[in-house]
Amino acid sequence: MRIGVVGYHNSLPLHHGLKDQLPEAELVYENPSRVAEMLNAEELDVGLVPVASVATHPDWGVVPGLGIACRGAVRSVLLLSDKPQTEIHTLVTDPASKTSNVLAKIWLEAQQPFSIEVKSGSRQWRDRLKAGDATLLIGDEALFLEDPPATVIDLGQAWWDWTALPFVFAVWAGPKASDEALIQGLHRVYEKNQDKLSELAHLAEPKDATRREKVETYLAQSIRYQLGESEEAGLRCYFERGHHVLDVTPRGAHHVSVI
Structure with a gap:
């Protein structure tokens, strides 16, 4: 399993320790758009990708319940x-x-x-x-x-x-996103990391206490990783309002669901 991982601080709770859960996985670190390009080129099986990229790929599945979202200020x-x-x-x-x-x-x-x-x-x-x-x-x-x-x-x-809705920026998606072992592994990773935000912030910024404190606050208060019905509604709204830019019909991204 080839997994595209985004190297930003906000994705740490979603992938730190992933190799422990999926030891056979090959992890590739890139920016969000590059992960989407590699999925499109069949160089990856699943990746953390912008939801706009998922909208135009009906052949990609989405791992339910996990992603990067916010309710209000995101700061990044x-x-x-x-x-x-x-x-x-x-x-x-x-x-x-x-x-x-x-x-x-x-x-x-x-x-x-x-x-x-x-x-x-x-x-x-x-x-x-x-x-x-x-x-x-x-x-x-x-x-x-x-x-x-x-x-x-x-x-x-x-x-x-x-x-008045959350915004979903990225989700785990790709042609093999329905793999049950992958889904369970990704959820276990987040379950283990959700109470370790201070540790993850130290990992992200080991030398600068001020930056480290800022990262911890950001991970704890600005980013939401568990996606539910409100996030689904926000995603639907984004696709409906942005369909003309995304080049899909207003409901053409119906295959994209985060729950």
């Missing part, structure tokens, strides 16, 4: 701009995650009476910001953002304020 998915929100006309995407790019576009277009032009961007967020009015920043770099621009919008909070 940020919309950045040197301009006020009302003056944002162009969005330069973060190549690391399709889900957050789509979220930013549909949220911005819901707030103002004009379309948002989307451009592809490089890996450096400051370079992306020079190429357009706004850009996305996700993951650990967003969590520890220094010298932020004038406008910083937490998209987890923005989604909550807009819909």
